[in-house]
Amino acid sequence: MLSKIKVSPAPHVSKAHSTQSIMLDVLIGLSPALIAAIVYFRLAAVTMIITCVASCMATEYACSMVRKKGNSLCDLSAVVTGVIIAMSLSPLTPVWAAAIGCVFAIAIGKMVFGGLGSNTFNPAMVGRVFIAVSFGTLAATWAVPATIDSANPQINVENTATANQELTPITQATPLAWSKQAIKGESKVTVANSLIKSNLLGQTGGCLGETSAIALIIGGIYLLIKRTISFYIPAAVLLSAFAVASIFWLTGSDKYASPIFHLTSGGMLLCAFFIATDPVTAPLTKKGMCIFGIGIGVLIMLIRLLGEYPEGIMYAVLLMNALTPLIDRFVKLTPAGGKVNAGQ
Amino acid sequence: MADDNKIKPASVFMAGIWKENPVLILLLGMCPTLAVTAAVKPALTMGISATFVLLCSNIVVSLLRDLLKPHVRILMFTLTIATFVTIADLFLKAFMPDMSDELGPYIPLIIVNCIIICRAEACASKNGLKISIVDALGMGIGFTLTLCFLAAIREVLSTGNLFGKAVMPESFVPWAAMGMPVGAFVTLGLMLAGVTIILKKKS
Numbered sequence: 001m002l003s004k005i006k007v008s009p010a011p012h013v014s015k016a017h018s019t020q021s022i023m024l025d026v027l028i029g030l031s032p033a034l035i036a037a038i039v040y041f042r043l044a045a046v047t048m049i050i051t052c053v054a055s056c057m058a059t060e061y062a063c064s065m066v067r068k069k070g071n072s073l074c075d076l077s078a079v080v081t082g083v084i085i086a087m088s089l090s091p092l093t094p095v096w097a098a099a100i101g102c103v104f105a106i107a108i109g110k111m112v113f114g115g116l117g118s119n120t121f122n123p124a125m126v127g128r129v130f131i132a133v134s135f136g137t138l139a140a141t142w143a144v145p146a147t148i149d150s151a152n153p154q155i156n157v158e159n160t161a162t163a164n165q166e167l168t169p170i171t172q173a174t175p176l177a178w179s180k181q182a183i184k185g186e187s188k189v190t191v192a193n194s195l196i197k198s199n200l201l202g203q204t205g206g207c208l209g210e211t212s213a214i215a216l217i218i219g220g221i222y223l224l225i226k227r228t229i230s231f232y233i234p235a236a237v238l239l240s241a242f243a244v245a246s247i248f249w250l251t252g253s254d255k256y257a258s259p260i261f262h263l264t265s266g267g268m269l270l271c272a273f274f275i276a277t278d279p280v281t282a283p284l285t286k287k288g289m290c291i292f293g294i295g296i297g298v299l300i301m302l303i304r305l306l307g308e309y310p311e312g313i314m315y316a317v318l319l320m321n322a323l324t325p326l327i328d329r330f331v332k333l334t335p336a337g338g339k340v341n342a343g344q
Numbered sequence: 345m346a347d348d349n350k351i352k353p354a355s356v357f358m359a360g361i362w363k364e365n366p367v368l369i370l371l372l373g374m375c376p377t378l379a380v381t382a383a384v385k386p387a388l389t390m391g392i393s394a395t396f397v398l399l400c401s402n403i404v405v406s407l408l409r410d411l412l413k414p415h416v417r418i419l420m421f422t423l424t425i426a427t428f429v430t431i432a433d434l435f436l437k438a439f440m441p442d443m444s445d446e447l448g449p450y451i452p453l454i455i456v457n458c459i460i461i462c463r464a465e466a467c468a469s470k471n472g473l474k475i476s477i478v479d480a481l482g483m484g485i486g487f488t489l490t491l492c493f494l495a496a497i498r499e500v501l502s503t504g505n506l507f508g509k510a511v512m513p514e515s516f517v518p519w520a521a522m523g524m525p526v527g528a529f530v531t532l533g534l535m536l537a538g539v540t541i542i543l544k545k546k547s
Contacts, residue, residue: 094517097517100519108530112533112537130521133520133521133524133526134518134519134520134521134522135517135519135520136520138517
């Protein structure tokens with residue numbers, strides 16, 4: 001099982017990585033964003049994270065027992081899945097809906113394929129899509145962070161925030177929603193562009209892990225320094241998204257938000273550093289990782305700019321996951337000494 | 345008719361329902377299984393229509409079996425089946441127009457339903473009338489029961505209703521995904537897994 005995770009082209013790294021140590025690194029990398037989420041959303045964030053992690057671990061344990069293949073809780077992958085699902089949800093999502101999504105993610109997204117290492121699709125995104133498709137409106141109600149004076153949320157009109165220091169349900173208030181409205185001509189694009197600074201700090205509405213770009217970047221840099229992830233996928237995702245956003249921005253800057261806005265808003269950074277880099281569902285070679293990352297970046301931007309949804313991370317990741325086996329076949333490595341001519 | 349005495353009709357009937365269940369064991373007729381099982385009503389209609397066609401085509405094929413030339417037999421099966429499918433389709437259009445609209449192309453598609461061709465080829469063209477009728481009933485009821493079971497799970501989870509009547513508590517929030525194609529694939533997959541576990545335990 002462990003050797004499956006570590007499959008990598010030569011040169012082989014001599015440092016001993018285990019699934020557990022990789023997953024632990026990912027958790028450490030996620031912690032700045034987790035702390036930011038708890039600062040901004042208080043109790044709602046804590047409840048959401050605990051619920052998701054607990055239900056993922058319980059499902060993993062139950063499936064391990066059914067399969068009689070030993071307990072796989074210790075590899076921490078269920079914890080990572082739970083944290084990522086929690087971070088991709090709005091703090092106002094009902095707790096039971098999050099729990100159902102987590103059960104679906106682990107049981108259907110991972111364990112039916114044979115557990116960690118055999119799954120085609122990123123389990124966290126499978127769960128997230130199930131929640132989005134099943135409980136659409138419930139999962140798309142956003143909260144103003146508790147640090148903002150909610151009587152004057154500065155985000156814009158249309159919200160009914162009144163009480164201080166409490167999470168107030170408002171709709172249509174995430175930065176990406178403003179960008180979408182600008183595309184449809186319902187509001188000015190300057191509103192979206194003016195949100196870049198609050199995007200960086202996290203002073204916006206959105207999912208738990210979408211808010212603070214700086215916290216996500218710190219976590220991502222930690223993973224890159226620890227070499228838990230290679231820079232190919234994050235770089236490909238961000239650069240290709242930047243390129244597509246730039247093209248649209250240059251053709252109509254009164255309609256489309258600036259590329260920097262798109263990189264800092266929504267789940268872009270969370271996806272680039274933590275979701276797309278899942279070692280099981282991403283291609284193995286450098287070239288493959290680049291194709292995979294570019295595909296995700298381009299799809300995210302196309303969904304954001306031309307699609308019906310304001311955000312397209314989950315669909316982009318799942319679509320490229322489906323293509324991963326093809327990419328791996330397409331960019332076969334040439335062994336040292338030239339091409340192997342097997343005569344087949 | 346000599347063969348008929350060796351095969352017990354009861355065991356043929358039960359084989360269709362469980363041991364050779366067309367959906368769960370033979371994995372035939374997947375298209376209607378996945379497409380019409382969002383609710384129990386269309387699933388039941390589809391099951392009964394398919395059973396009717398299967399029964400009639402088995403009877404005709406069984407009666408014709410001595411006249412069939414091997415190289416045109418599939419053509420004869422298809423023509424026979426098409427006749428009864430047209431009857432079923434027009435019947436539904438005349439008496440249950442809403443259901444006919446809901447099922448759309450899936451009733452005419454019974455013509456190419458593998459279960460019916462399979463039974464004509466594997467059973468009716470080799471056996472007498474009695475066995476063919478029992479086989480058609482067993483397979484048809486097995487098909488209908490499986491469809492209804494699958495549809496019941498999906499309908500309860502995706503709408504909170506069963507047969508259009510509310511069965512879940514009011515606080516239940518429907519899981520819309522279960523009414524979509526993904527719900528069909530996931531539920532059918534889990535059902536197949538369950539059947540495999542049961543069969544493994546038995547053997």
